Amino acid sequence: MLELNFIRANKSRVIQGLKIKNFSEEDLQIVEEILSLDDTRKEVQTELDSLLAERNQLSKTIGDLMKAGKRAEAESQRERVGQLKEQAAKLEDSLKDTKVQLEELLLKVPNIPHESVPPGATPEDNEVYKAWASPLPELSSDALPHWELAQKYNIFDLELGVKLTGSGFPVYRGKGAKLERALISFFLDEATRAGFEEVIPPLMVNEDTARATGQLPDKEGQMYYVERDNLYLIPTAEVPVTNIYRDVILDAADFPVKMTAYTPCFRREAGSYGAHVRGLNRVHQFDKVEIVVLQHPDKSYETLQEMLAHVSGLLDKLELPYRILRLCGGDMSFTSALTFDFEVFSAAQKRWLEVSSVSNFETYQSNRMKLRFRDGKATRLAHTLNGSALALARVVAALLENNQTPEGIVIPKVLRDYTGFELLN
RNA sequence: GGAGGAGUGGCAGAGUGGUUUAAUGCACCGGUCUUGAAAACCGACGUACUGAAAGGUACCGGGGGUUCGAAUCCCUCCUCCUCCGCCA
Known part of the structure; x- marks a missing residue:
């Protein structure tokens, strides 16, 4: 607000x-x-x-x-x-x-875009902020999309999820489950190394919490709602983690406050089925490691750059081709002042998949949240920022597709200590 | 789930209808003294709205009510504590 x-x-x-x-x-x-x-x-x-x-x-x-x-x-x-x-x-x-x-x-008034935000209405108008400089990977003609690889190697099972819950709830199995857990651990360890405090927040939140970060009333239909207890399943860790500091007055010396959290994320994503949402491209439940920063208004854009560097580092280490987009006014979220999206190239689908969204909300959330800091005698609103680092499902999709070989799927070097195997077969 | 108790400033803690303008202590901040520090003493010490300022208003877990007047009485919700039950 x-x-x-x-x-x-x-x-x-x-x-x-x-x-x-x-x-x-x-x-x-x-x-x-x-x-x-x-x-x-x-x-x-x-x-x-x-x-x-x-x-x-x-x-x-x-x-x-x-x-x-x-x-x-x-x-x-x-x-x-x-x-x-x-x-x-x-x-x-x-x-x-x-x-x-x-x-x-x-x-009803969204956040005011940062001056660098390009005009535009649709994703086509987004600006490529950093392109992928090397050639994109090319697979042989018999390369499989990740949902077929999933069947071949028993990595995850969406039909089984339908039986247990409904569409969009994958069941990860065997080495697939291990790969998932490896990625979570890797991302959390990288965030910790970069100075983020790890937190494990509740996966359900009350109305006040959902309102403070802007999910209510704007995105009510996006969240699962537990009517009997009046609680919402979190669509992202941003919600509970940022709210840790709701109604708090910080000292200027406390900045930056850096937190990271792994949580499953629940999104209703009503009404879209079809080829472009097959497999893990869009699901109702997915794992994500989030980074959240509370920062002094004078330094928040510097921090945004640091967050971009952190996310870039993760993708570099995973050896995945990616590009960074600066979102145009029409594609940005209601609450954001400036958003960069990371997209990974999924070689079998020959598509860019969004795996991270890094935003500066300036005082838009902190105003709803009454998150302030002392500036001399006055109290001022802090800036809040967050980003995915990273969203798992689509990273897994790209990783499976890009790294497929006749012998199996090659696990990136940085993950091998976590998975305990080099080849998923 | 059942029974009982309790929620007051950063913390501790007084206050059961009218100078409460929330006592007192601790912590924090400024000052005096000191070579420096401690101690002692003095002062300041919540948030928000409104106003040029002086000032005014609201807030004692949340919401509602009674009253000329509510931290104080009533209703309701939430949270915590104790005991019992259940339970990973």
Whole structure:
């Protein structure tokens, strides 16, 4: 959520930003609506405050009169307070209404894109920030896509998942399960080495938590919901991990706060089936190691670069061809100011698969979350950032396809200590 | 799941209807003293909204209510503690 003061002070920049996010002229009216609603809020608030001030004063007087035994005088004051209360109740209702309306409008305003964000509406408009310089791997014509390799080597079984749960819930088996666990351990160890504190968060969160990072109300349909207990299954570790610092005031010296977590991620991904989501390309449950950073506003873009370097390092070590995209305004998430996507080339499908999304949210999440730091006497909102490092399912897909040989699938060197085997066959 | 108890500032802890403007202690910060430090003493010491400022308002786990007036009384939800039951 954008800060009201920010909108007020940077109106033209906000409008400019919303245009990059493809707001129509009509939709842009929301900025004026918000500001005028906030004016109303201030007026009502001031009026209410002065009524309450008078009431407090009178109540004190009544107390004194009662003590002094001047009952009759106290009675007459009481009537006056009665009137004040009626007025105050009306104002309170109206203030509440105004605040609710204001909140609703503010929730409709996405984050303002960073100045480097290219305009555009679809993934085609994303900018290739860093291309893959070497030639892409070419496989022989009988190369198999990963879902067929999965059958051949008994790595994972989606049909079995259907039996147990439903479509999109893979069952990893044997060396496939071990490969999965190896990747998780490798990613966590790399993150730890880079100074991230490992945490194991809950996999279900309450409404407050889901709202603070922006999943509610924007992406309600994306999450699995446990109605009986009013809990949401996390779509990413970002949600519980960032919320560790909800309602916290940090010292400037605490920056950067760096955390990493492995969790399964649950996404409903309603309504898309077909060739492009076969196998592990898109599933309802997948494993992911996430990195989260809380940073001083002056340093968050520096940190974003460090996160890109970290993710690049992982893919280099796994020897997977990848490219980095800078997302255009239309393809960026609601809450992000700048997002880089990592895509890995899956050689049998001859497709780029998204395996990581690294974003700076600036103060958009921290405002909802009331995550602040002390800056001299003042408190200011911190910047929050996060990125996948990495999302497992698609990494596995690319790894299986790219490394297939007639003898089996060659395990990258960095993983061999973790898997305990060099060849998956 | 059953019975009982409890939630107050960074921490400890007082406060059961009216100078609570939340006592007191500890911690932290600034100052005096000191070669330096400690001790002692003095001062400051929550968050948010509003206002040019002075000031005003709200917040004692969350929400609602009673009252002229609520940290204090009532309802409800949440969390924690103790005991019992169940359990990896």
